[in-house]
Amino acid sequence: MIRHGGFLGLLLLFAASVVLAADLPFDLQGHAIQGGLLRGQAAPGARVWVAGAPVKVAPDGAFLIGFSRTAPSSVLIEVAAPAAPRAAHILTVGQRDYKVETIDGLPDSQVSPGPVALERIARESAAIKTARLRASDTPLFTGSFQWPLTGTLTGIYGSQRVLNGAPRSPHLGVDIAAPYGTPMLAPADAVVALVHDDMFFTGKTLILDHGHGLTSVYAHMSAIMVTEGQSVVAGQVIAAVGQSGRATGPHLHWGVHLAGVGLDPALLAGAMGASSLKETPGLSP
Numbered sequence: 214m215i216r217h218g219g220f221l222g223l224l225l226l227f228a229a230s231v232v233l234a235a236d237l238p239f240d241l242q243g244h245a246i247q248g249g250l251l252r253g254q255a256a257p258g259a260r261v262w263v264a265g266a267p268v269k270v271a272p273d274g275a276f277l278i279g280f281s282r283t284a285p286s287s288v289l290i291e292v293a294a295p296a297a298p299r300a301a302h303i304l305t306v307g308q309r310d311y312k313v314e315t316i317d318g319l320p321d322s323q324v325s326p327g328p329v330a331l332e333r334i335a336r337e338s339a340a341i342k343t344a345r346l347r348a349s350d351t352p353l354f355t356g357s358f359q360w361p362l363t364g365t366l367t368g369i370y371g372s373q374r375v376l377n378g379a380p381r382s383p384h385l386g387v388d389i390a391a392p393y394g395t396p397m398l399a400p401a402d403a404v405v406a407l408v409h410d411d412m413f414f415t416g417k418t419l420i421l422d423h424g425h426g427l428t429s430v431y432a433h434m435s436a437i438m439v440t441e442g443q444s445v446v447a448g449q450v451i452a453a454v455g456q457s458g459r460a461t462g463p464h465l466h467w468g469v470h471l472a473g474v475g476l477d478p479a480l481l482a483g484a485m486g487a488s489s490l491k492e493t494p495g496l497s498p
C-alpha cells in the first residue's frame with residue numbers, strides 16, 4: 214500500500230511536471246516558500262483554486278497566493294480558463310527554520326497586560342482584523358514592492374519570542390531601526406485602510422490596502438501624513454519613524470498580510486540597498 218501510494222505520488226508529480234513542460238496556462242512570479250507571496254497571471258475570466266479553495270481573480274486574470282509561516286511543503290494549484298481544460302499543478306513550497314528569541318527579566322506589566330489593557334487590546338485587534346479583511350477588488354499589487362525606508366534590520370520574519378519563559382506569537386514582520394522622524398514611503402500603491410493614533414502594542418498604526426486582501430501594516434510611528442480612504446502611490450512619503458506603543462527604540466515594524474495570513478515583507482521588497490544587515494533569515498535549503 215505504502216509503495217503504491219508513493220508511486221501514485223510520484224506519478225502525480227510527474228504529471229504536474231509534464232503539464233508544466235507543456236506550458237501551464239498561467240504564470241507565477243515570486244517566492245514559493247513559507248512567508249512568500251506569488252503573483253499569478255491567468256487568462257482574463259479564469260478561475261483559480263489553491264488547495265481546493267477559490268482565490269480572488271481580477272478581471273484581467275491577476276491573482277495572489279500567499280504561504281503562511283508554517284505552510285506545508287506542497288500545494289495544489291488549479292486554474293480554469295474560459296473554454297480551456299482545468300489545469301492542475303503541484304507547487305513545492307520551501308520550508309524555513311526560524312529563530313527563537315528568549316527575553317527574560319521583563320516587568321510583568323509588559324508581558325501580561327491587566328484586564329483594562331486586555332479589553333483595549335481586543336478592541337484594537339478587531340479594528341486591525343477588519344481593515345485586513347477588506348479585500349478590495351482593485352489589484353494595486355501588480356507593481357514591485359520597495360522598502361519603506363533604509364535602516365538597520367533588527368527583527369526578522371518568523372522569529373518565535375519567549376518572554377519571561379512563556380512562548381508568544383511569532384514575529385510576523387520586519388523591524389527596521391532608523392532615527393526618530395525618518396520619513397517612510399508607501400511600499401506599493403494602496404488605499405489607506407486604517408489610521409490609529411495610539412494602539413496598545415503598535416502605537417501610531419497605519420494599514421494599507423493593496424487589493425485582493427493584501428495589506429501592509431506600519432507600527433510605532435511618530436507621525437502619519439495620510440488619512441483613511443486616501444489613495445497613495447509607491448514611494449510616497451506617508452509617515453515618520455517613532456517609538457510609539459510597545460517599542461524600545463525608534464523603528465518601523467512592517468508587516469504584510471494576505472487574507473489575514475502574515476507574510477515576509479523582506480521577500481517582497483528584496484535587498485534593502487544601503488542598509489546595514491544585522492541578521493539574515495534562517496532559510497533551510
Ligand SMILES: [Zn+2]
Pocket residue numbers: 368384386387388465466467
Ligand atoms: Zn516588529
